[in-house]
Amino acid sequence: xxxxxxxxxxxxxxxxxxxxxxxxxxxxxxxxxxxxxxxxxxxxxxxxxxxxxxxxxxxxxxxxxxxxxxxxxxxxxxxxxxxxxxxxxxxxxxxxxxxxxxxxxxxxxxxxxxxxxxxxxxxxxxxxxxxxxxxxxxxxxxxxx
Amino acid sequence: xxxxxxxxxxxxxxxxxxxxxxxxxxxxxxxxxxxxxxxxxxxxxxxxxxxxxxxxxxxxxxxxxxxxxxxxxxxxxxxxxxxxxxxxxxxxxxxxxxxxxxxxxxxxxxxxxxxxxxxxxxxxxxxxxxxxxxxxxxxxxxxxx
DNA sequence: ATACATGCAAAACATTTGCATAAGA
DNA sequence: TCTTATGCAAATGTTTTGCATGTAT
Numbered sequence: 001x002x003x004x005x006x007x008x009x010x011x012x013x014x015x016x017x018x019x020x021x022x023x024x025x026x027x028x029x030x031x032x033x034x035x036x037x038x039x040x041x042x043x044x045x046x047x048x049x050x051x052x053x054x055x056x057x058x059x060x061x062x063x064x065x066x067x068x069x070x071x072x073x074x075x076x077x078x079x080x081x082x083x084x085x086x087x088x089x090x091x092x093x094x095x096x097x098x099x100x101x102x103x104x105x106x107x108x109x110x111x112x113x114x115x116x117x118x119x120x121x122x123x124x125x126x127x128x129x130x131x132x133x134x135x136x137x138x139x140x141x142x143x144x145x
Numbered sequence: 146x147x148x149x150x151x152x153x154x155x156x157x158x159x160x161x162x163x164x165x166x167x168x169x170x171x172x173x174x175x176x177x178x179x180x181x182x183x184x185x186x187x188x189x190x191x192x193x194x195x196x197x198x199x200x201x202x203x204x205x206x207x208x209x210x211x212x213x214x215x216x217x218x219x220x221x222x223x224x225x226x227x228x229x230x231x232x233x234x235x236x237x238x239x240x241x242x243x244x245x246x247x248x249x250x251x252x253x254x255x256x257x258x259x260x261x262x263x264x265x266x267x268x269x270x271x272x273x274x275x276x277x278x279x280x281x282x283x284x285x286x287x288x289x290x
Numbered sequence: 291a292t293a294c295a296t297g298c299a300a301a302a303c304a305t306t307t308g309c310a311t312a313a314g315a
Numbered sequence: 316t317c318t319t320a321t322g323c324a325a326a327t328g329t330t331t332t333g334c335a336t337g338t339a340t
Contacts, residue, residue: 059330062329063296108268108269117280133277135271137266137272202321203305
């Protein structure tokens with residue numbers, strides 16, 4: 001988790017550049033995002049941050065999430081049945097594999113995607129700037145239930 | 146629009162099989178979905194159905210949308226900024242190419258997708274039942290502005 | 291000192307639900 | 316007739332907003 005500290009410092013520097021204030025709540029929320037590999041929801045981050053900062057409000061979490069989205073340091077993963085989920089480790093578009101049973105989300109390696117995107121840009125004439133690719137299915141564990 | 150009538154009859158037959166009742170509201174909502182190529186939202190359908198059936202309630206539209214989703218005759222397109230959008234003409238997962246300039250949505254042909262999905266199912270062990278693939282970009286017309 | 295962030299509560303949305311009444315089969 | 320659908324209003328769940336107070340700079 002040494003990279004996490006580096007990344008944290010980078011993001012804090014970026015916030016300072018923007019004249020945003022470095023508050024304990026923001027640092028705590030950031031650390032939760034950087035330390036989570038499971039694409040947490042706002043509610044989950046809220047529950048987690050309250051362990052160390054019990055007075056934190058849900059509104060502050062939402063505001064911080066909005067800020068981090070704005071500066072491109074977390075990625076919002078579309079509505080997966082109810083609320084949004086977020087990725088603080090790979091804040092750029094990438095595919096997700098979502099289990100509809102246990103709601104887990106993993107990041108599969110889809111090596112054909114770049115080729116597919118390039119091909120589409122060429123045939124359509126669009127300048128493609130972003131994408132969202134989500135697969136929904138049943139994970140091996142849930143298949144046994 | 147001859148295919149539309151055929152498709153409408155098919156869906157009505159399917160509803161009868163399920164012992165669902167064929168009400169004027171349901172028929173009207175169905176016709177709106179089948180006649181729309183622009184991926185309408187619930188609000189848009191509601192506004193449209195009220196032209197001919199002014200007493201129709203929003204709840205009825207939502208209930209009908211739920212029913213049509215259930216029987217697989219319309220496709221829900223994920224939360225693209227606010228509310229859901231629906232496709233009544235191709236009610237199976239397929240890619241979208243969305244222009245962020247003019248908000249138009251087209252259905253590109255992405256022939257590599259099936260191969261990509263099959264490969265992912267094999268390597269991940271998931272039983273993949275659905276997917277969502279949206280590309281965001283600038284269409285040729287908007288690039289000139 | 292002075293912006294800006296926090297926390298609370300209320301508002302804003304999209305969607306769902308309960309229930310009495312209306313209407314299709 | 317007998318069940319299901321409608322329409323209304325209230326409830327739900329998520330996210331946003333206004334504002335007084337607190338706090339980082």
